[in-house]
Amino acid sequence: MDRIPILRLRDLLLVTIQVDMHDRLAMQLQDELTARISETGARGVLIDISSLDIVDSFIGRMIANIAAMARVLDAETVVVGMQPAVAITLVELGLTLPGVRTALNVDKGMALLESATGEIEDLPDTDAGDTE
Amino acid sequence: MPVTRSEALELRSAADVVSVRQAVRTWAIEAGFSLVDQTKMVTAASEIARNTIDYGGGGVANLELINEGSRRGLRVVFEDTGPGISDIQQAMTDHYTTGNGLGLGLGGAKRLVNEFHISSRVGEGTRVVITRWK
Secondary structure (H helix, E strand, C coil): CCCCCEEEECCEEEEECCCCCCHHHHHHHHHHHHHHHHHHCCCEEEEECCCCCCCCHHHHHHHHHHHHHHHHCCCEEEEECCCHHHHHHHHHHCCCCCCCEEECCHHHHHHHHHHHHCCCCCCCCCCCCCCC | CCEEEEEEEEECCHHHHHHHHHHHHHHHHHCCCCHHHHHHHHHHHHHHHHHHHHCCCCEEEEEEEEEECCEEEEEEEEEECCCCCCCHHHHHCCCCCCCCCCCCHHHHHHHHCCEEEEEEECCCEEEEEEEEEC
16 A cells, blocks of 8 residues: 655654545545654654645645644644645635645745744754653 | 537545546646646545545546537536435535535535536435536
């Protein structure tokens, strides 16, 4: 079965969605990401959706759920790279993603996460523990 | 209304929703839709395809490239033989859901297309027709 890779960079988790996700894959990503936040003590999650050419209500709900679960686990989520046609469609569909931070690109998303979580700490790669 | 081409796609599993999205995208490009119009039609089709599986127990999506006078359009007909919908008006209301979704599927899809038609008989099934013109 397909799997969407979750990369760890210092205390951030990075996800780039590059496939047209079916619903089970979206649910799996939601579960895995939540588990990884808890395991790693990540402070921020960046989800790059620049390759997604649609976001329907199911995928939108998954994104909102990830942001809500991350917040409960003391991590901030930012969604970056939404295509303009996707944004127009999403709003017309009636989905405005309340509570989800967005940024135009990865650079801006990283800057947003850094300001939201305080300076991103430079943890050694082997250290999965939370130093705070 | 002349149908210049049609294709039937089965809707049984979550992966079939992805296949319908991809087919609608290809056909919308062929019909000459702008990127925004393609995205709206694909998103609407995705919502209804998911309903056909989740609430209708599966069914079929029939894609049709249509001509009316000088205008071209894309129509997708979704049919299932599931339990049907007893109160269509309620089902069309935003945020109303009997499942675990957001309740934006039907109402949201209607806003994304030019023509939307739904008919249903309890115990027999549901038919949803969405059309978008170039």
